[in-house]
Amino acid sequence: MKLPDSLWATSATPPADTPALTGKHGADVVVIGGGFTGLSTALHLAEAGKSVMVLEAGEPGWGASGRNGGQANPGWRMLPSEITQKYGRNRGPAVLDMLNKACDVAFDLIDRHAIDCDAERPGFVHAGFGQTGKAFLDGWIREWGELGVKVERHDRASLKTLIGTDFYPFAMRDPRGGHLQPLSFARGLARTAISKGATVHGNSKVDAIHEAGAGWRVTTDGGEVEAEHVVICTNAYSDTLWPNLRKSVIPVTTFVAATKPLDTDRLATILPGRHAVAETRRALHYFKLDRDNRFVIGGRGNLTNLKEPGSTEHLKRTAREIFPALEGMEWEYGWGGQVAVTPDHTPRLFKLANNVHAALGFNGRGVAMCTMFGTQLTRAVLGEDTDMPIEPIDIVPNHAFRQLGITWHLATSGLLDRRDVADTTAALA
Template identity: 70%
Template sequence: MTRRMLGGAVMVRRSGLGSSGQTRLPSASGESVMKLPESLWAASAAPAIDTPPLAGETGADVAIVGGGFTGLSAALHLAEAGKRVIVLEAGEPGWGASGRNGGQVNPGWRMLPSEVAAKYGGNRTPAVLAMLDQASDLVFDLIGRHGIDCDHERPGLVSAGLGRHAKAFLEAWSREWGEQGVKVERLERAALKDLIGTDYYHIGMHDPRGGHVQPLSFARGLARAAIARGAIVHGGTRVHSVHAHGAGWRLAATGGEVEAEHLLLCTNGYSDRLWPGLERSVVPVTSFIAASEPLDEARRRAILPGRHAVAETRRTLHYFRLDRDDRFVMGGRGNFTNGAEPGSVGHLRKMATAIFPALDGVAWTHRWGGRVAVTPDHTPRLFRLARNVHAGLGFNGRGVAMSTMFGTQLTRLVLGEETDMPVESLGLVPRHGLRQFGLTWYLVSGVMRDRLDLQETPPTWT
């Protein structure tokens, strides 16, 4: 990356364009174009909306880099507020984690309300907790209000766990969110089996706020809604450099340039060197997902009979659900030692059959991976990078609801309104260059501790 002066303004230029998990095809201009990776979601998504590449010079009130849930949510809400908005996406809407994740609409973070209070203090905590509580509602409200076709279901989210570690977390979650008015149901082993069809887990909890969507379809639906309200979305448009220009910012991109008063960077786990330091504010982690063939009727009656989304409390967690065609979809860790490689379907198949023995013999037809962005304390970040430049990222694998919500937080910043989240200066992850070693150790040690949890006597609620 280089920085130089251009017309009296600081210019930020990207020197490296590579990101793991990218599929590139040559374009007529000679620049590589990122192709949507093969996945179950790509095979079953609602039709893509036309988002032609940028051509020539143009202007807007707000330029948004990144066409995932965060950028598209911001574009939609800003367009509804009367702003002229342009989204610049190197691939197509939903190309990154937004179109590759498990589609679970998870309520909140993995941080308890008491931990939120300890982190943000008494003045900020009520707003942050309200934001967390409302994030899942926002997703389903947008789906209903804009008629987004994304196979959405809202039976709630089930958290399932093993041993004392799970019991302590789930007990605190149900108690503390219960004090906030959420009707969380605690589940002993027998009740959990009745709900999700397995007695593999010792203990569980049902949170009615959760659900699941077809994530690529949801991203495309957000793009369609934003465009219908006047936003412009350009796919196949990589931003190469940004520099201050007059009272705003000028972006040089594939096919042309954009001038805007406000700039929003919504690149999450695919952040690169476009803005100095942004990629070092999070740790990109590869998540891997596999999907089975459609289940037969007997298996369908026994596995996830209530069609709940399930997420484990393990340190190296797995998550699973059914899609619209009754395929079993399961996600988990990617490659331990190489973030550029997604992982192995063998690992997920083994775990899936341990949880649901009836899955033995089922064919697995799809496998794919992508990057999520992790922060040291597992909470997202809202950054002020410069005058009228903001970024929202670091969703720690719970981004369907929270990244959509962060689009509204970025909208407030553009409109000059108070945000629920505190706005911070750019902070870097310590020893970021050693992140792969640290991540590998965290995963390996987590697997060992999870195995100890599995061997414990099943706990009961007190």
């Protein structure tokens, strides 16, 4: 399977050699899916002394990991108090601690293994409109602040200096976040996992998983592997390989567009601090600069644009609203990919059977979180305690109708977002 044309496919570091699986093999662990989650799991398991084989249908990074917006965002779209409430007094603090450290785990791993992926850590700016957006950002500043994170508050004027636009009335800057070239990161994870002893096979779509003695036999059309443990990391690209796994998330198509490199005049005003920025809007947009100073913006499709390759015209229009200086700028790339959404916007760590685990449902926040989940899956395989609860598989209720639900959500989100923008403007007038 060929990578889709994208900025990342053009500018990434070269891939490691990952030949297709042929013949019969044995391993301690077979990992299915070569995105951030599978590759981080393979790397951490190899470092723990396990023999690991990754089987990827395309090439490492072929899925969302090689197509995303490249933002390493801290946390989930939930406040610490909501997380404690969801996971309870016993589990909540461990989940919060895991969330707090997720960006560190990703950036430390990049440093430790010298992964060349244009990683920058100027912080993550979350910019908002409306009462809901303001309440969320106020809560974030207060609650993460109480947990020791030095989150800055910004208003329209200070934000203009920070990111170069007065489009948003309020925002926060969280120092934990940053951004990177995602396909280079995925390829770097693959290369590092291989250097630690893991084997990675591209063009190796797993078509079946069967019990075999005390372990499992995993087959592709070219070969098979017997392993004690199986870890499934197929996220939004999950198919019918394991019963009901694809029904545990709702795949949603989202898009990214990138300009040609900005000229010096535009660079002086657009994202001068090179921050990763995302909005609190329901139909949110997020943006950053790449290594060569291209403006890169991502967001969901709209009602008539829910399938790849789709159109990115709506993203370009929004980019010009936020930064009028982008008027006349030439756009060079546009592409799409699948995000795995769960009803409560939190990822899942499943035990599917004896020695079979899966992690998925990263809700568009996978750069740091999937890397962190590699450590969680490693602990699950090693039989150690995990921060995330390990749960039995959980199917999204009314899965067949959820795509319609997403369409409805997109329609209403746009209206509610426009009302929020108008309300905020009126309140500040």
